[in-house]
Amino acid sequence: MKADSTGGNMGDKADVEISENPFEPYIEFLRQQLEDQDPIFLIGFIVALAVVVITCVFLKYFLTSKTVRSAVLLVGLCDSGKTLLFSRLLASKFKRTQTSITDSSAPYKAKNDRGSAWTLIDLPGHDSLRSLYLEKFKSGARAIVFVVDSAIFQKEVRDVAEFLYVLLTDNVISRNAPALVVACNKQDITMAKSAKLIQQQLEKEMNTLRVTHSAALSSQDGSVGGSVYLGKKGKDFEFGQLPLKVEFLECSARGNKGEEGDADIESLEKSLAKL
Numbered sequence: 020m021k022a023d024s025t026g027g028n029m030g031d032k033a034d035v036e037i038s039e040n041p042f043e044p045y046i047e048f049l050r051q052q053l054e055d056q057d058p059i060f061l062i063g064f065i066v067a068l069a070v071v072v073i074t075c076v077f078l079k080y081f082l083t084s085k086t087v088r089s090a091v092l093l094v095g096l097c098d099s100g101k102t103l104l105f106s107r108l109l110a111s112k113f114k115r116t117q118t119s120i121t122d123s124s125a126p127y128k129a130k131n132d133r134g135s136a137w138t139l140i141d142l143p144g145h146d147s148l149r150s151l152y153l154e155k156f157k158s159g160a161r162a163i164v165f166v167v168d169s170a171i172f173q174k175e176v177r178d179v180a181e182f183l184y185v186l187l188t189d190n191v192i193s194r195n196a197p198a199l200v201v202a203c204n205k206q207d208i209t210m211a212k213s214a215k216l217i218q219q220q221l222e223k224e225m226n227t228l229r230v231t232h233s234a235a236l237s238s239q240d241g242s243v244g245g246s247v248y249l250g251k252k253g254k255d256f257e258f259g260q261l262p263l264k265v266e267f268l269e270c271s272a273r274g275n276k277g278e279e280g281d282a283d284i285e286s287l288e289k290s291l292a293k294l
């Protein structure tokens with residue numbers, strides 16, 4: 020009886036030891052194989068080890084390396100002046116433009132000491148093409164230059180706000196947080212609204228849009244869908260609440276001296292130099 024109980028206790032102990040070191044049988048097997056010096060096993064072992072090490076190195080590299088976004092997108096409603104700004108930024112020259120039906124891109128060297136180089140992309144403003152091109156380029160955007168026709172802003176305020184709302188509530192844009200430059204263009208025209216007024220009116224309009232959009236989405240399926248909530252809940256919308264850097268500036272792609280003269284785009288160039 021006594022011997023049985025002792026044997027039973029020893030068995031329990033051994034079980035505990037095995038469960039404490041679950042790799043013991045494998046280590047023992049490995050040691051045995053190494054002692055036997057089976058060449059096929061050795062080669063297999065070295066190859067497996069190399070695969071594990073290389074996989075770890077690659078995973079670390081891909082998980083830690085940051086994607087460099089280098090596109091500067093020119094977006095905005097039709098006729099706001101994107102194509103003329105594109106050509107002025109690249110070649111300083113005035114160019115007669117037509118409605119764009121596709122994107123144009125070119126390397127752009129920022130005017131800074133670092134000599135930063137971005138890819139400037141002019142996107143078509145027509146509402147039937149807008150989302151298609153935005154979808155194509157948004158993930159690579161380092162900055163978005165949102166061009167506004169300041170001369171007819173009062174008439175277009177609703178459409179401008181609607182387009183900006185779509186941009187700023189986009190999941191990808193909100194996650195990547197590219198810089199947003201609102202270029203209040205056509206300042207050479209007397210009726211042009213100032214950047215400050217445009218900012219204030221857009222904030223007001225987007226506040227209203229936020230209410231209508233949220234109401235429309237919640238009545239559909241009880242949630243606010245895949246898009247991001249604009250600004251801070253319970254507060255009137257202000258651009259300062261956004262997770263991305265926003266700058267409003269005034270410019271004129273045409274310039275005060277008409278087609279022969281220079282553009283007035285220094286503020287935009289300075290802003291692009293800071294990216």
Ligand SMILES: Nc1nc2c(ncn2[C@@H]2O[C@H](COP(=O)(O)OP(=O)(O)OP(=O)(O)O)[C@@H](O)[C@H]2O)c(=O)[nH]1
Binds near residue numbers: 099102120144
């Ligand atoms: N007065 C004035 N006219 C401008 C200015 N910038 C652009 N324009 C004119 O506005 C018109 C539209 O300019 P675009 O550059 O073609 O406009 P866009 O935004 O590329 O238009 P889409 O291709 O339709 O999206 C052209 O006649 C330009 O010459 C500006 O600063 N002042």
